Amino acid sequence: MLELKNISFSVAEEGARKEIIHDLSLKVDNRKFVVVTGPNGGGKSTLARLIAGIEKPTSGRILLDGEDVTDKSVTERARRGIGFAFQQPVRFKGLEVIDLLRLAVGKDLLVSEACEYLAEVGLCARDYINREVNASLSGGELKRIEIATVLARRAKLSVFDEPEAGIDLWSFQNLIRIFKKMREDIKDSSIVIISHQERILSIADEIVVLAEGRIEKQGPRAEIFPALVGTESAVDVCHKLKQGEA
Numbered sequence: 001m002l003e004l005k006n007i008s009f010s011v012a013e014e015g016a017r018k019e020i021i022h023d024l025s026l027k028v029d030n031r032k033f034v035v036v037t038g039p040n041g042g043g044k045s046t047l048a049r050l051i052a053g054i055e056k057p058t059s060g061r062i063l064l065d066g067e068d069v070t071d072k073s074v075t076e077r078a079r080r081g082i083g084f085a086f087q088q089p090v091r092f093k094g095l096e097v098i099d100l101l102r103l104a105v106g107k108d109l110l111v112s113e114a115c116e117y118l119a120e121v122g123l124c125a126r127d128y129i130n131r132e133v134n135a136s137l138s139g140g141e142l143k144r145i146e147i148a149t150v151l152a153r154r155a156k157l158s159v160f161d162e163p164e165a166g167i168d169l170w171s172f173q174n175l176i177r178i179f180k181k182m183r184e185d186i187k188d189s190s191i192v193i194i195s196h197q198e199r200i201l202s203i204a205d206e207i208v209v210l211a212e213g214r215i216e217k218q219g220p221r222a223e224i225f226p227a228l229v230g231t232e233s234a235v236d237v238c239h240k241l242k243q244g245e246a
């Protein structure tokens with residue numbers, strides 16, 4: 001179980017402190033598939049980076065299965081079972097796709113096993129297994145390879161930051177299938193996905209709406225989802241406001 005207790009995070013901007021996350025508390029129970037959504041700039045990616053240990057909170061504590069990991073590095077958190085897929089994956093020059101998968105699993109992996117993970121994300125394994133993870137891979141290919149590494153890791157807690165970003169329509173259908181399967185196989189692990197996609201929200205156990213660095217709404221999908229889908233678009237709201245001014 002992941003527990004965020006009174007997390008705040010601020011950065012220095014033009015000589016002043018800018019608080020991005022304000023006193024946020026959140027519990028992600030085992031066996032839960034949680035989707036965090038909300039407006040652009042609401043703090044979702046920051047929250048994902050705080051969970052993974054890429055950023056350290058200014059105050060508050062982060063607990064994984066009761067252990068305080070607030071001061072643990074990314075590597076130490078990964079060792080304790082946190083898997084993370086970036087919004088914009090990192091390229092690793094000199095490393096082949098198979099090496100990346102082996103690193104994720106933490107042991108030697110047969111080529112046939114590695115191929116299965118690539119097939120899961122819709123990549124023809126034969127074409128990719130020995131490709132270098134460099135700039136020659138497209139953004140969508142890289143994203144799918146990264147998702148394959150998180151699948152391979154079978155982490156206690158898997159965090160995906162906008163997995164849909166840069167993924168084509170066909171691969172998106174595949175992605176939904178992957179997440180549904182992850183949810184079925186969840187056992188004692190949990191999944192946190194940052195997403196704007198209705199299809200991903202529609203398979204969540206719980207939805208968290210983050211806006212301006214605070215949890216605006218949180219609860220079971222059945223409670224939160226209908227209101228989100230029924231929300232007026234920003235364009236409609238602007239239109240109404242203009243009509244009101246006229």
Ligand SMILES: Nc1ncnc2c1ncn2[C@@H]1O[C@H](COP(=O)(O)OP(=O)(O)OP(=O)(O)O)[C@@H](O)[C@H]1O
Pocket residue numbers: 011013018020038039040041042043044045046047
């Ligand atoms: N290092 C930083 N320095 C200054 N501002 C930052 C920094 N990191 C994040 N921010 C600001 O904090 C806010 C939250 O950013 P974040 O990327 O977490 O939002 P988000 O909810 O993931 O947005 P999106 O949906 O667009 O991906 C934004 O206004 C962003 O500009």
